[in-house]
Amino acid sequence: MYNEMTTFRVSRRDVLSYGSAGLLAAAGVGLFGAAAKADKKTTMDALAKVTSGRTAKSGRITLELPHIAENGNTVPLTVEVDSPMTDADHVKTVHIFAEENPLPEVASFHFSPANGIAKASTRMRLAKTQNVIAVAEMSDGSIFQASTEVKVTIGGCGG
Amino acid sequence: MAKVKARVKVPKSVKKGEIFEVKSLISHKMESGQRKGKDGKKIPRQIINKFVCAYNGKDVFSSDWRGAVSANPYMAFHLKAVDSGSLDFTWTDDSGDVFKKSAKIKVT
Numbered sequence: 536m537y538n539e540m541t542t543f544r545v546s547r548r549d550v551l552s553y554g555s556a557g558l559l560a561a562a563g564v565g566l567f568g569a570a571a572k573a574d575k576k577t578t579m580d581a582l583a584k585v586t587s588g589r590t591a592k593s594g595r596i597t598l599e600l601p602h603i604a605e606n607g608n609t610v611p612l613t614v615e616v617d618s619p620m621t622d623a624d625h626v627k628t629v630h631i632f633a634e635e636n637p638l639p640e641v642a643s644f645h646f647s648p649a650n651g652i653a654k655a656s657t658r659m660r661l662a663k664t665q666n667v668i669a670v671a672e673m674s675d676g677s678i679f680q681a682s683t684e685v686k687v688t689i690g691g692c693g694g
Numbered sequence: 695m696a697k698v699k700a701r702v703k704v705p706k707s708v709k710k711g712e713i714f715e716v717k718s719l720i721s722h723k724m725e726s727g728q729r730k731g732k733d734g735k736k737i738p739r740q741i742i743n744k745f746v747c748a749y750n751g752k753d754v755f756s757s758d759w760r761g762a763v764s765a766n767p768y769m770a771f772h773l774k775a776v777d778s779g780s781l782d783f784t785w786t787d788d789s790g791d792v793f794k795k796s797a798k799i800k801v802t
Contacts, residue, residue: 609764620774633762637728641762644771649754651713651774657757658764660726691764 578632578639578668585630585670591680596629598669598683607661607691614644615654616671616679626653628672634682635665660691698722700795702783707800708775716747716755717770720785720793726761742793744786745769749799750779775801 599613616626625648631641644655653671661667668682703717720742727739739761746756755771773781778801785793 613770636762638761640760642760643758645756645758646771647754649749649752649774649776650772652772654772655755655757656768656770658768660762660764 575634578634581632581639582668582670585672586678589676589678591670591678593680595679596669596671596681598667598681600667600683600685602684603686603688604661605688607663607687607689609658609691610661610685610687611656611658612667613654613656614669615652618653618673620646620648620651620653622648623674625674626671627674629653629655630670630672631659632668632670633659633661633665634668636660636662641667661685661687662690663687698791698793700783700785700793702781702795702797704781704797704799707802710775710801712775713772714775715770715772716781717768718745718747718783718795719766719768720795721766722785722787724759724761724763724765724767728761740788742767742785742787744784746784746786747771747773748782748784749773750777751782775799777801 595617597615600610604610612631614629614631616629618624618626620626626646628646629644632639633641641659642657646653664686666682666684668680671679673679698721700720701718705714708714722742724742725737725740727736729737731737741759741761741763743759744756745759746753748754754773757769759767778799781797781799783795
């Protein structure tokens with residue numbers, strides 16, 4: 536009896552340590568499987584790689600996304616960063632992250648002064664309701680960040 | 695893979711100094727690497743990972759794409775009209791295939 540309890544405890548702890556995705560996979564209903572869990576930590580790691588120690592300021596970024604996305608397979612996204620776009624002062628790169636996707640990195644847009652304005656649109660996949668984060672790197676090395684929540688009715692990462 | 699069809703939309707003519715929008719679309723299934731096939735194994739990632747636009751030979755906009763970019767990727771951005779010439783678009787996918795499309799632009 537005691538042994539059984541121990542075995543149970545260990546496996547339960549294992550499952551818990553894998554987080555909710557592990558639980559789902561153990562139950563055989565994992566949407567993405569155990570290896571591809573949605574994880575805020577990976578998002579933070581990905582963000583840290585971009586900011587590399589610099590503190591992100593808020594403002595200057597306009598992130599246009601639907602409040603409710605019925606189909607997570609194609610969610611339209613427009614990002615605009617307020618900048619004069621001159622050789623001395625322009626937006627270099629805008630990174631897009633989806634916090635709860637199995638892989639949080641979505642895309643990076645590399646601008647140049649030739650763009651006139653720093654505005655780009657694309658369509659992205661969202662696994663579930665979550666925050667979409669935009670991080671803009673300026674030519675002077677400063678970083679701006681903005682995020683907006685999108686409610687997703689049908690997830691878009693396949694199953 | 696099915697034939698890849700790329701489309702770009704730029705205005706026929708623009709005034710010098712004007713900022714105009716460039717739209718692009720390419721047919722590509724953008725297999726994310728997250729989906730599972732009938733055998734339960736993951737379908738390997740096969741996406742376009744790089745998009746570049748050159749204006750008269752100079753790279754003016756590029757984008758790195760990951761698995762979360764939708765199938766048949768759409769990309770729109772802006773350019774400032776400087777000189778008449780060509781806009782050359784290049785898409786590169788995971789297997790190294792390169793797709794190209796060009797458009798003419800007249801600056802008045």
